[in-house]
Amino acid sequence: MVGTAEELKAAKGRKILGLFNMSNMSYEIDRPATQEPSLAEMTSKTLETLKANRKGFFAMIEGGRIDHAAHRNDAPSAIMDTLAFDAAVGVALDFAKKNPGTLVLVTADHETGGMGLIGHSKESKEYVGIDLKAIQKSTKSFELIMAQMGKKPTAGDFKAAVKQYLSIDISDAEAQLVADDPVKKGDPFNYGYDYVHSLAFVLRPYYRVGFASQTHTASPLMAFAYGPGSERIGGQMHNTQLFTVMKAVLK
Ligand SMILES: [Zn+2]
Numbered sequence: 369m370v371g372t373a374e375e376l377k378a379a380k381g382r383k384i385l386g387l388f389n390m391s392n393m394s395y396e397i398d399r400p401a402t403q404e405p406s407l408a409e410m411t412s413k414t415l416e417t418l419k420a421n422r423k424g425f426f427a428m429i430e431g432g433r434i435d436h437a438a439h440r441n442d443a444p445s446a447i448m449d450t451l452a453f454d455a456a457v458g459v460a461l462d463f464a465k466k467n468p469g470t471l472v473l474v475t476a477d478h479e480t481g482g483m484g485l486i487g488h489s490k491e492s493k494e495y496v497g498i499d500l501k502a503i504q505k506s507t508k509s510f511e512l513i514m515a516q517m518g519k520k521p522t523a524g525d526f527k528a529a530v531k532q533y534l535s536i537d538i539s540d541a542e543a544q545l546v547a548d549d550p551v552k553k554g555d556p557f558n559y560g561y562d563y564v565h566s567l568a569f570v571l572r573p574y575y576r577v578g579f580a581s582q583t584h585t586a587s588p589l590m591a592f593a594y595g596p597g598s599e600r601i602g603g604q605m606h607n608t609q610l611f612t613v614m615k616a617v618l619k
Contacts, residue, residue: 373405438481441568443577444506475591482580508533
């Protein structure tokens with residue numbers, strides 16, 4: 369069993385159990401890199417370890433917290449976890465290129481949040497694309513920002529935290545709106561997390577990212593594939609058909 373990124377790197381043997389956090393792994397934006405390995409590092413170790421199996425192997429690798437960030441409508445955390453997932457896909461593709469006979473299949477079980485990468489800015493009603501510079505300046509997930517606030521944070525607390533961790537100067541009125549939390553008050557069962565959806569609403573023109581939902585959507589998903597069997601992925605498919613594609617490759 370290993371418990372840190374360094375220990376994982378050094379681990380040998382055919383079976384490795386890695387437990388790096390008492391609860392969920394950190395969002396990429398919050399990840400302490402010496403304690404918790406990146407998804408790419410775990411992918412690399414997984415493939416290198418399973419490769420020893422002469423009969424082949426199946427590995428399920430999930431960027432599991434993209435969903436959590438999208439539930440909270442936390443755009444920077446969702447984007448940074450997606451980039452971490454993209455790096456893990458890169459590791460898998462490099463492995464597949466060196467080990468012909470490997471099928472890499474990339475998909476999702478659902479979309480979350482109905483995330484739109486366009487919005488009006490503070491200066492204009494014209495819709496423009498996401499402000500990536502604003503996203504890049506964010507240094508903490510909404511979840512951790514909330515975790516360090518007291519039970520009843522004030523407008524001043526929000527104004528200071530948003531400035532410190534997200535490098536955004538929200539107005540006093542916007543900070544008050546977050547503290548009043550009208551989104552949660554308006555629909556308390558759906559918007560289950562305190563303050564974060566009101567915060568996301570206020571930040572919308574700063575990031576120019578909008579969310580249609582706080583939960584899973586019915587958007588069709590993409591599936592990408594590389595390697596043997598990838599020719600069977602295309603057009604519109606039912607998700608259960610992916611099982612048949614994987615099964616055929618494993619035979
Ligand atoms: Zn979910």
